[in-house]
Amino acid sequence: MSIFRxxxxxxxxxxxxxxxxxTEADLIQGILREEGIPSMTKKPNGSFLTDLFAIGPRHVVxxxxxxxxxxxxxxxxxxxxxxxxx
Numbered sequence: 001m002s003i004f005r006x007x008x009x010x011x012x013x014x015x016x017x018x019x020x021x022x023t024e025a026d027l028i029q030g031i032l033r034e035e036g037i038p039s040m041t042k043k044p045n046g047s048f049l050t051d052l053f054a055i056g057p058r059h060v061v062x063x064x065x066x067x068x069x070x071x072x073x074x075x076x077x078x079x080x081x082x083x084x085x086x
Contacts, residue, residue: 011064012064013040013061013062013063013064014061014062014063014064014067015042015059015060015061016032016039016060016061016062016067016070016071016074017059017060017074018057018058018059018060019041019057019058019059019060020057021055021056021057021058022041022055022058024058025041025058025060028060028074029041029060031073031074031077032060032062032070032073032074035069035070035073037062037066037069037070037073038062038063038066039060039061039062039070040060040061041058041059041060041061042058042059042061043056043057043058043059044056044057044058044059
């Protein structure tokens with residue numbers, strides 16, 4: 001059984017990050033994977049092109065049970081990797 005299936009004991013996955021494109025989503029998922037947190041991406045509803053190509057925004061979701069840890073990991077990653085020139 002997938003950890004992302006909704007049931008009484010496993011609520012719907014929760015969004016922990018929003019990525020501008022699939023490449024950024026892959027980077028976020030890699031950070032989570034290194035910490036042992038499973039994740040997947042969801043495309044926003046609407047655009048035919050986002051379904052056809054790996055373009056457009058993505059929502060990065062994790063099991064509800066991992067939400068707190070995932071958010072902490074991503075906050076720490078962002079704090080330790082400032083933008084160039086800062």
